[in-house]
Amino acid sequence: MKQRVEQLAIFGGRPLFETGRHVGQPNLPDTSHLLRRIQSVMDSGWLTNNGPQVRAFESRVCDMLKVRHCIAVCNGTTAIQIMARACNLTGEVIVPSMTFIATPHALEWIGLKPIFADVDPVTHTLDPDSVVAAITARTTAILGVHVWGNPCHTDRLQAIADTHRLRLLFDSSHAFGCRINGRSLGTFGDAEAFSFHATKIAHTLEGGVITTNSDELADRCRRLRNFGITGLTEIDDAGINGKLSEVAAAVGLTILDVFPSLVCQNAANAETYRTALRDCRGIRLAASTADDGGNSQYAVATVDESEFGLSRNELVAILRAEGAFARSYFSPGCHRAAPYRDDMSHCPVPLPVTELLLQSVLQFPTGRAVDQQDIWKIAHVVRFTERNSAEIRTRLTASGALQYSHADDPAHQAPQRREAA
Ligand code: T4K
Numbered sequence: 001m002k003q004r005v006e007q008l009a010i011f012g013g014r015p016l017f018e019t020g021r022h023v024g025q026p027n028l029p030d031t032s033h034l035l036r037r038i039q040s041v042m043d044s045g046w047l048t049n050n051g052p053q054v055r056a057f058e059s060r061v062c063d064m065l066k067v068r069h070c071i072a073v074c075n076g077t078t079a080i081q082i083m084a085r086a087c088n089l090t091g092e093v094i095v096p097s098m099t100f101i102a103t104p105h106a107l108e109w110i111g112l113k114p115i116f117a118d119v120d121p122v123t124h125t126l127d128p129d130s131v132v133a134a135i136t137a138r139t140t141a142i143l144g145v146h147v148w149g150n151p152c153h154t155d156r157l158q159a160i161a162d163t164h165r166l167r168l169l170f171d172s173s174h175a176f177g178c179r180i181n182g183r184s185l186g187t188f189g190d191a192e193a194f195s196f197h198a199t200k201i202a203h204t205l206e207g208g209v210i211t212t213n214s215d216e217l218a219d220r221c222r223r224l225r226n227f228g229i230t231g232l233t234e235i236d237d238a239g240i241n242g243k244l245s246e247v248a249a250a251v252g253l254t255i256l257d258v259f260p261s262l263v264c265q266n267a268a269n270a271e272t273y274r275t276a277l278r279d280c281r282g283i284r285l286a287a288s289t290a291d292d293g294g295n296s297q298y299a300v301a302t303v304d305e306s307e308f309g310l311s312r313n314e315l316v317a318i319l320r321a322e323g324a325f326a327r328s329y330f331s332p333g334c335h336r337a338a339p340y341r342d343d344m345s346h347c348p349v350p351l352p353v354t355e356l357l358l359q360s361v362l363q364f365p366t367g368r369a370v371d372q373q374d375i376w377k378i379a380h381v382v383r384f385t386e387r388n389s390a391e392i393r394t395r396l397t398a399s400g401a402l403q404y405s406h407a408d409d410p411a412h413q414a415p416q417r418r419e420a421a
Contacts, residue, residue, distance in 0.1 A: 001377075002384045005391050010321035010401050016377050017323030021365035023298070024199030027262055028368075029254035037250035046246060050226070053249035060256050061209055064177070065184040069218035071210040072244040072252075073225055076173045076195025079208035080106035082242050083191045084141070086210075086220040087167045091138035095171075096126050097335040097347075098354045099145040102195075103171050104334050107143070115139070116335045118351045123289050124148060124361075128156040133349045135160075141167035146175035146185050148286070149294035154180065154188045161189070169193070172211075174297060176202050177263060178290040185290075186211040191221070196252060201262055201297040201367070204252035207244050262368065266296035269366045269375060273299050276379030281386055282308025286361075298329075299364040302357070309389025312360050314396060318385055319364075321401075324378045327363045 007013035041053060048054075054072050061070040073079045084093070084107060093107050097116040104114035118130035126144045142161055144152035152170060161168035168188075173195035175185040186192045191214065196207035210221050220237070223230060228237030255262075270293065274285050282304045288294040303312040310318075312328060319326040333354060340346040364378060385392060395401075 001380055005388050005395060008318060008321070008381075008385075008392070009323070010318050011395060011399065015321065015323040016381060017374070020323045020325050021370050021374055021378070022325045022367075023327045023329075023363045023365050025365070025367055025369035026198040026203065027201065027255060029251055030258065033257065034251060034254045037254060038247055041246045041250055044246075048243055048245045050243070051246045051249075053246040053253065054244050057204070057244075057249040057252045057256075058209070060253060061186075061211065064256070064259075065186040065211060067184065067187045067211045068213045069211065069215070069221075071212075071218060071221045071225060072204075072249060073208045073210065073242040074244055074248075075206050076171075076193060076197060076208035077102045077106045078240070078242045079193035079195070079210050080143070080169075080171055081110050082221050082224045082240070083169055083193050083210045083212075083217075084112060084143075085110060085224055086217050087141065087169065087190060089140045089167060091140050092136060093141045093143050094126075094131050094134050094139060095143045095334075096145050096147070096354070097333045097351055098124055098330060098357055099147060099171065099334060100173070100330055101334055101337055102173075103143065103145055104340065108339070113138075114334070114340065114346060116340070116347050116351060116354075117349055118353050119147075119357070120153070121353045121357075123150040123152070124286075124357060125150055125152040126157065127353065128153050128160055130349050130351075131157065131160055135164055135166075136348075139164070139166060141169055143169045143171060144189075145171040145173075146178065148288070148298045148300050149175045149178040149185075149296070150289045151175070151178065151180035151185055152188075158189065173197075173200065173208075174295075175290070176200065176295060177259060178288075178294040179292075180290060182291065187213060190214060191217050201266065201295050202252065202255050202259055204244060204248040204255075207248050207252060263295050265368055266299075266366055267293055268372070269370060270296040270299055272372050272375045273301075273364060273366075273379065276376050277301070277382060280379070280383050282306075283382060283386070297367070299366040301362055301364065302360045303362060304360065308386050310385065310393055310396075312362050314393070315382065315385060316362055317401070318392070319378065319381060322378075322381055324365055324374075324381065326365065328361070329363055331358050333358045
């Protein structure tokens with residue numbers, strides 16, 4: 001434990017963790033169960049192209065979310081693209097900038113123009129008033145993001161979409177297993193896209209799904225996922241290869257077997273962060289706005305620099321030096337990233353809440369790879385940093401410790417499996 005400022009790893013002290021604690025360290029499937037499933041894939045000789053594991057995975061997702069159709073694809077980015085193509089979108093699509101860069105990039109890659117709207121300060125999801133202000137004659141859809149698993153304002157967005165005759169789609173990459181008023185995310189709007197990337201609470205190594213209650217959209221998505229092929233010799237659409245492999249689906253099924261325990265672990269972690277950081281000046285843990293706390297896959301907090309004494313970026317740097325690899329998703333913000341930053345027409349409305357969040361939000365390590373003791377240690381460093389913020393800032397400024405290059409960041413070395421507790 002740190003008693004003096006010079007013991008902080010950023011000033012050369014011994015790091016708190018020898019092996020890093022990450023945001024998004026993959027939840028590993030039970031190896032024996034997974035190997036049995038993989039063996040059955042090998043025995044069957046059916047490796048991809050809508051095989052039995054993919055169909056079982058899709059049907060499990062439908063059961064869990066109580067949605068009519070699930071179409072498994074090779075990643076969450078492709079899920080957004082296929083869903084958007086299936087809706088025949090053209091022109092402009094309104095999205096938040098407070099999202100992972102994949103959301104606008106997915107649209108840009110298929111010739112659509114992402115238009116950034118502001119977000120709500122509590123949920124961090126699209127602000128319906130800002131969406132209305134961003135609508136033009138070229139707008140064909142709204143793509144909300146249930147960021148951190150917080151449900152978008154689904155009812156208000158649906159009303160806006162109905163009034164303006166727009167499609168309503170959601171990027172639900174963070175929201176698997178989250179509900180609002182008892183209804184699962186994945187069942188709203190025209191369709192929703194989920195990421196099943198390795199860093200997500202439920203994953204297929206790489207992968208994604210599209211969910212919809214529309215038979216017509218589901219048919220189209222299935223066609224687009226497989227080159228537009230509809231029969232042995234019929235090709236009825238300009239599709240792509242968006243298929244998920246059988247082994248990937250087997251991983252997904254094995255993780256879904258233990259999904260409730262993953263949510264419990266995340267919820268326990270979130271509760272411990274809340275307790276351990278209660279009354280820490282300048283740090284506020286964001287509460288999930290989904291039913292029962294959602295899937296808690298991100299432990300999100302905001303740093304108020306004027307109270308904490310240091311900026312979010314300074315705190316993240318201090319924690320990362322300790323091997324607690326906190327993140328500052330989604331800094332610098334999609335609207336500040338290429339290619340959008342060079343064309344102001346992507347930003348027709350002001351983004352004051354987004355700007356504030358981009359400077360103040362951080363994510364603490366969580367998931368199965370983090371235990372309660374780790375969280376108390378991380379909280380100790382945060383509290384220690386707050387108590388000594390003035391001295392730390394002076395030393396940070398003098399030492400230039402914040403000026404390291406991204407390549408030096410220890411989290412970019414391959415993470416090792418954590419030692420047994
Ligand atoms: N929409 C939203 C809102 C999203 O958040 C995402 C993806 C998408 C769409 C697109 O879905 P996909 O096409 O990716 O399915 C990560 C993920 O790569 C990305 O999937 C995710 N969002 C995003 C929020 O986070 P990075 O660049 O932060 O990942 P990286 O490589 O730094 O990994 C995070 C940490 O996890 C590392 O510190 C180390 C650890 N890790 C990672 C991997 C991959 C491991 O320990 N083992 C691993 O195998 O983007």
